[in-house]
Amino acid sequence: ASQFGMDEALEKLGIKKINEGTSTGSNNFSSGEILDSYSPVDGKLIASVKMSTAADYEKVMQSATEAFKTFRLMPAPQRGEIVRQFGEKLRQNKEALGKLVSYEMGKSLQEGYGEVQEMIDICDFAVGLSRQLHGLTMHSERPGHRMYEQYHSLGVVGIISAFNFPVAVWSWNTALAWISGDVCVWKPSEKTPLCGIACQNIIAQVLKENNLPEGISCLVNGDYKIGELLTKDTRIPLISATGSTRMGKIVAKEVAGRLGKSLLELGGNNAIIVTPDADIKMTVIGAVFGAVGTAGQRCTSTRRLIIHESIYDKVKEALVAAYKQLRIGNPLDENNHVGPLIDVHAVEMYANALNKVVAEGGNILVEGGVLSGEGYESGCYVKPAIAEAKNSFEIVQHETFAPVLYLIKYSGEVDNAIELQNGVAQGLSSAIMTNNLREAERFLSVVGSDCGIANVNIGTSGAEIGGAFGGEKETGGGRESGSDAWKIYMRRQTNTINYTANLPLAQGIKFDL
Numbered sequence: 001a002s003q004f005g006m007d008e009a010l011e012k013l014g015i016k017k018i019n020e021g022t023s024t025g026s027n028n029f030s031s032g033e034i035l036d037s038y039s040p041v042d043g044k045l046i047a048s049v050k051m052s053t054a055a056d057y058e059k060v061m062q063s064a065t066e067a068f069k070t071f072r073l074m075p076a077p078q079r080g081e082i083v084r085q086f087g088e089k090l091r092q093n094k095e096a097l098g099k100l101v102s103y104e105m106g107k108s109l110q111e112g113y114g115e116v117q118e119m120i121d122i123c124d125f126a127v128g129l130s131r132q133l134h135g136l137t138m139h140s141e142r143p144g145h146r147m148y149e150q151y152h153s154l155g156v157v158g159i160i161s162a163f164n165f166p167v168a169v170w171s172w173n174t175a176l177a178w179i180s181g182d183v184c185v186w187k188p189s190e191k192t193p194l195c196g197i198a199c200q201n202i203i204a205q206v207l208k209e210n211n212l213p214e215g216i217s218c219l220v221n222g223d224y225k226i227g228e229l230l231t232k233d234t235r236i237p238l239i240s241a242t243g244s245t246r247m248g249k250i251v252a253k254e255v256a257g258r259l260g261k262s263l264l265e266l267g268g269n270n271a272i273i274v275t276p277d278a279d280i281k282m283t284v285i286g287a288v289f290g291a292v293g294t295a296g297q298r299c300t301s302t303r304r305l306i307i308h309e310s311i312y313d314k315v316k317e318a319l320v321a322a323y324k325q326l327r328i329g330n331p332l333d334e335n336n337h338v339g340p341l342i343d344v345h346a347v348e349m350y351a352n353a354l355n356k357v358v359a360e361g362g363n364i365l366v367e368g369g370v371l372s373g374e375g376y377e378s379g380c381y382v383k384p385a386i387a388e389a390k391n392s393f394e395i396v397q398h399e400t401f402a403p404v405l406y407l408i409k410y411s412g413e414v415d416n417a418i419e420l421q422n423g424v425a426q427g428l429s430s431a432i433m434t435n436n437l438r439e440a441e442r443f444l445s446v447v448g449s450d451c452g453i454a455n456v457n458i459g460t461s462g463a464e465i466g467g468a469f470g471g472e473k474e475t476g477g478g479r480e481s482g483s484d485a486w487k488i489y490m491r492r493q494t495n496t497i498n499y500t501a502n503l504p505l506a507q508g509i510k511f512d513l
């Protein structure tokens, strides 16, 4: 990896051989065990992180709750200025951080840069938003009364994130939480701890330069056990958790048990419907990028193609031909389309899925397999595969976090395709490829897609920060990023003010003394 300037990137980001995994602003410490981060790109040790202990976590929480007391008093536009400076620092570090994302997580360099760009974009969005944390005013039913609502800072926001967007998901949350006056405690995925350290080093500089209290941005590192400290902690009113549905169900229960709020961004099982009126060329580009981009490890990756029988063979042939062009290899090399999976455990899940689809009666169209030999030493590189399947297969009903695409045939009206598309437990992203207005509008209507994201003539994968991001059903129901997603990071208060010398009661109730 050194040929891609990785050593320089690590140095620029302040990554040492062994890093303190606990941080309260600029104060770094840790007394836990060592977590080694190996790159799925070449299987080599990148660096290590000392994990947090329960005692370390306690120090972090004290620092965060202390910081909240003063940070909430800073006017929102001034908090926006801090987020603006953070965005500037990200611009200066875009290349280095993008490279680290690519090397530690395994996504292509372009996607690594894209992820950092998303962080920059959400900062820009949040800066503007810092002057627009609007509440409504209402007309009171009582004379001489005024009624309005306002949004106040919430407190400490706990962020638990997944490996596949190791930096962007954190900033989607933090940028909005910070302008809201909240402070954040982040537990990144144990599969990508160095990305967490790098982000923390960047924000720590901004906080220091502005003489802001430590604890506005805190970091803890470790596996689910450290995550549990956050979910059980009554000092944390909001837990934002991104990851598998399995994890989300546990977190939801834990947080609901103490009547906290949770924002859940969980697994998807995303489909593209291809109708007889689809543009086949666009369909193939959208489907292939959706299925093999980030080696199928996006929550919005395309898992299912639901194709009308009249064009099924045509689409199938075009896809098989396109898959032949795919180059699999080092994601830092921009000539390659497909990088590695995150680890050998993910490779096992991928292999199991392919066995299972065959066992259930599926037909493999493009063979999968694990690559070995020069350039594939990490054991994490797999061939993107395509299988013909039925929507009812158990394996099709599950999210396999790997480049496996299922082709499913439908006949008759678009409603039949919509029923298949909605016929899974997850509800994140969905798309229809069609030039038929009636089909497109039907798909977007109340009887159409049941997902949080529904697209026409673009694929399922990737989203812009301006819209609210998230999904329904087992995807968890949370919304992050744009639109009015900021509201979850604040508490709403309804205020009624009486400017008369009388005290009339609501609903005309009389109470004479």
Ligand code: NAD
Binding pocket: 160, 161, 162, 163, 164, 165, 187, 188, 189, 190, 222, 223, 224, 226, 227, 228, 231, 242, 243, 244, 245, 246, 247, 248, 250, 251, 264, 265, 266, 267, 268, 298, 299, 300, 399, 401, 428, 470, 471, 475
């Ligand atoms: P994961 O569920 O294994 O882990 C996610 C995070 O949860 C990690 O930080 C982990 O340590 C933590 N965690 C696990 N169990 C926990 C518990 N009991 N209490 C507290 N924390 C716990 O997921 P992963 O393999 O890192 O990521 C892949 C999954 O994430 C996929 O299912 C993908 O679809 C999903 N994802 C969803 C979105 C979205 O926005 N909807 C975005 C990215 C990833």
